[in-house]
Amino acid sequence: MKPLKVALLGCGVVGSQVIRLMHEQAADLAARIGAPLELAGVAVRRLGRKRDVEVDPALLTTDAEALVTRDDVDIVIEVIGGIEPARSLIVAALSKGKSVVTANKALLAEDGATLHEAARQGNGDLYFEASVAGAIPLLRPLRESLAGDRVKRVLGIVNGTTNYILDKMDTTGASFTDALEEAQTLGYAEADPTADVEGFDAAAKAAILAGLAFHSRVTAADVHREGITEITATDVASAKAMGYVIKLLAICARSEDGRSFGVRVHPAMIPRSHPLAGVREAYNAVFVEAESAGQLMFYGKGAGGAPTASAVLGDLVAVARNRLAGTHGPEESTYADLAAHPMGDTVTRCHVALDVADKPGVLARVAELFAKHDVSIQTVRQEGHGDDAQLVIVTHRATDAALSATMEGLRELDIVRAVASVMRVEGDD
Amino acid sequence: MKPLKVALLGCGVVGSQVIRLMHEQAADLAARIGAPLELAGVAVRRLGRKRDVEVDPALLTTDAEALVTRDDVDIVIEVIGGIEPARSLIVAALSKGKSVVTANKALLAEDGATLHEAARQGNGDLYFEASVAGAIPLLRPLRESLAGDRVKRVLGIVNGTTNYILDKMDTTGASFTDALEEAQTLGYAEADPTADVEGFDAAAKAAILAGLAFHSRVTAADVHREGITEITATDVASAKAMGYVIKLLAICARSEDGRSFGVRVHPAMIPRSHPLAGVREAYNAVFVEAESAGQLMFYGKGAGGAPTASAVLGDLVAVARNRLAGTHGPEESTYADLAAHPMGDTVTRCHVALDVADKPGVLARVAELFAKHDVSIQTVRQEGHGDDAQLVIVTHRATDAALSATMEGLRELDIVRAVASVMRVEGDD
Known part of the structure; x- marks a missing residue:
């Protein structure tokens, strides 16, 4: 069976583990894919550098662009990170019909649309399980x-x-x-x-x-x-x-x-x-x-060379199988076309600690301010007294805008010496 | 776009949820698949029974075999459980080139080979995420x-x-x-x-x-x-x-x-x-x-109508996409061909409670027996005394055979009145 040729961009913490695993598990990978994988080249910044894994020096190159567009390359793995040159290299590879596996969260979050569009046009795969939560299978389940x-x-x-x-x-x-x-x-x-x-x-x-x-x-x-x-x-x-x-x-x-x-x-x-x-x-x-x-x-494990490489190799097996079957995996799905609402519209809860004057009526004035902003209080506790008096308040759910306005108002209240801390509360609804 | 036709076997706890979700999420499912799904028929045991979901009576049939082999059916969902008639129906569907989604763990564990072989020959998909751990995406990650x-x-x-x-x-x-x-x-x-x-x-x-x-x-x-x-x-x-x-x-x-x-x-x-x-x-x-x-x-959640239906629908989307792309997902992978070793060869640890006579020399004789079977003791604790004396022993790791032989030996020791409990210990290595 003709091997599938893999170009690797980057030979750092993750890249060196990818090479090690491709080598150590070659027989298993070939059996699972239905064809052997062959490392076609490894793009690095400097050729002479000491690496965590043994690589045939003949495979190393500093010309990443030539590597990703080589006719014999089927799949490109990008683990250099950052926006450029990663974006240009991935787009170049996808445009030539290669499939791409990447761990590049920054690039996907900045300009995923360009990458997905290039994948669509080139009819190849763009897989990125390793970009979020390292080894944890999360994107494929989603x-x-x-x-x-x-x-x-x-x-x-x-x-x-x-x-x-x-x-x-x-x-x-x-x-x-x-x-x-x-x-x-x-x-x-x-x-x-x-x-x-x-x-x-x-x-x-x-x-x-x-x-x-x-x-x-x-x-x-x-x-x-x-x-x-x-x-x-x-x-x-x-x-x-x-x-x-x-x-x-x-x-x-x-x-x-x-x-x-x-x-x-x-x-x-x-x-x-x-x-x-x-x-x-x-x-x-x-x-x-x-x-x-x-x-x-x-x-x-959310990071580290071997866990991230495990996720990269899972994707590598998937895109390799797809290439052999002459197909590709699910494309980007944006049909729902929903928009993100501003943070102010988000519903959450707050824990607030206030340094207050220890005198009658303080709680009433504070409570009045919360009410004014339609924020209802779940619990309130007074700690210490005199100059150390502190009110610790936990609110019910409200919009972040209402909560922020309340905090603003508290800072202006004469009986509040300081808003000592404000923290959102999650996970109990 | 021509709809993909789905035959459902079973309309109980899971089946009725599958129907509900196919109906409620029809637009989303169509967008994610690239074509609408259409319920072609529902095989049930009795036609007149009251169900948890509204189903067009014209779709109900008691002739499951005719339904799964109908020319216009693309995908069969099997949620009746048990070995027969589930096996014959799934094999009949796969042999006719349909794809099958099943939650049937008993059948897969009893005779998965027959099902997988039928899928291979029919060039269709056999997906079964719902068969283990309900809604938890587990089989796809593995x-x-x-x-x-x-x-x-x-x-x-x-x-x-x-x-x-x-x-x-x-x-x-x-x-x-x-x-x-x-x-x-x-x-x-x-x-x-x-x-x-x-x-x-x-x-x-x-x-x-x-x-x-x-x-x-x-x-x-x-x-x-x-x-x-x-x-x-x-x-x-x-x-x-x-x-x-x-x-x-x-x-x-x-x-x-x-x-x-x-x-x-x-x-x-x-x-x-x-x-x-x-x-x-x-x-x-x-x-x-x-x-x-x-x-x-x-x-x-490992069970329940809606969680299991969620897993079934995830598989349904996958096999539907595969059919549209004219391909199928990963086949059964048995290339490693490893065998299960007998329980006796398994390495584990044991917690043992022994009712013993409370007299000098008891621990020495018990310890000697463990040593004879090459089982080393991690901790030993004496509880109570007189007629209530109990030795609580936790072993180091040993083969299950050695541990069993040790328990056998303990039962025969005259100073041991009873082996009150034996339990394996896991998860701390």
Whole structure:
């Protein structure tokens, strides 16, 4: 049987594992596909560099464009990341009728439309399971297993770095800075941690998930994004005392009327009894709520060379089978064409801690302000007294706009010395 | 666009939900498939019966065989269950080139080979996501997402009835009989609960999972099966006191040398810290350990009309897309052709409680017996004294044969008044 030729773009943490597995599992892969795979070339930035895997030097090239458009190449695997040159290379490959497997969440969230259109025109496959939640099979279940159901909500921990940091803060009482430093020492966070701690990475994944869940086109610009840098050890301790844990969540939720959806990434308090609360260290987990299936959860390693390579190879087997069968997998599905609504329209709940003057009438004035904005209060608790008096309030569900207006109003109240913390509450409805 | 015609076999709990969803989501399904679906007929046992869904009486028929072989039918959905007439009907449909979606775990585990062969010859699809763990996307991830990885072990709670019973026993201290009665009252257990409580249902699912995980042919006869009827409130309480919980597990594990696998269903103690320990009520969850992906978990509703129908409809969309594209999905993969090894070769651990005479030298004689069978002891604890003296022993890992021989030997020791309980321990390696 004629081998299928595979071009690999990138030979870093993921790429080297892809090469190792293609080599070690060659016989299994050939049996599962129905034809052997052959590595046609590996595009790298520098030829002489030491790598984690042995590669025939004759396969290495710095001319990625020539590689992806070579006539004998059937499938291109892109694991270089970033917008350019990844986009141009993927489009070039797809335009020449190749199939592409990519782990590039940033590119898919920024300009997935261009890639999908190129796949459609070239009649090839564009598969990207590895782009969200690493090894966890999540996109294929959303795209295929739930194709006969209506997804209502996706709620997930999709960034391992921030989960590691928040888990350390929760278990050891560490500050954000100390927990980040530990994550950097252990290799869970990069020297410049912005993409992770400011939620950009999770936002790209949220955009991809929302697009699949709601059969609509979603980009990173549609995602409301807040990071975890402002979270203090006090916030974490206070959540803990109330039976909650703080997690950075990616949330994609269909609106009540089904005509739009919200997509957002922000830290939130979730009850300790929620299955996502038990997701420790750098693990990922995603809750999916569908109309008929009910609640589903997917859990596993969200990053790392071997887990990501496992997802890439699963896609590689699928697109290889499709090529042999002369067909392709499901195309991008955007028929529902729903739009993301603004964050203000999102319905959520809030936990607020207020430093207040300890005198009669304070609670009445605070309660009046909530009522004015139509935000109803679920619980209120007074802690300390005198200059240390604090009101801790948890609201019922309201629009984010009403909640924000309430917080604004609280900051202006003379009896409120400071709004010590505001945190959304999720996962208990 | 010409509609794809669907014949439905069975209009019970699942079938009626399939009809409802095909109707309610007709527009979405058509958009996702690329052509509308049309219900061509529904085979039922009795025409006049009241049903949970409105069906055009003209569609109902008692002649299932005529329905599945009708020239205009493209896809057959089988949700009648049992071996016959389901097998003959599915084979008849596949032989005529139809694609089949089935939820029939018993049939797949008994004689999957016949069905797969018929699918291969007819060049149609045989999809069966709903046969294991209801709505949880599990078979597609195993069959496709992990196609580039090597599955080492599958460890799961795949029977909701027994999980409900064991969860009640754990949380309320109820006896097996009382918990079963409650499960029956609530509709979680059938009047004749044998298939569930004796592990037959879980064993069928274990056979299907092992076949997919190890790319080999596995039948229910390969599965070592023990039920939960012998489990006492004392067993449950004793496990609880040690930080364990008892679950009925389906375990498929590749042997160390990779040349065979074990597949078994039996109750086992798992640590409370294990993610499966938190699976409550009638929920299902399955752990998959793969070489590169690491540990993955899938969680959700394992049964019920709507969740099972969700899985059926996901498969329906897939096989419909395949028909439109003139192709079919991955065939049965048995190339690895591994065999199940006997239970005796399985490596596990045991928790044993012995009623012993409270006199010097007892522990030495017991320890000597374990040593004779090459079973090493991890912990031993003496509880009570005098006539109530009990030794509680947890072993290290050993073959099931060695463990069984040790238990046999213990029963014959004069200083052992009774082997009060024996339970395997899983999930802590």
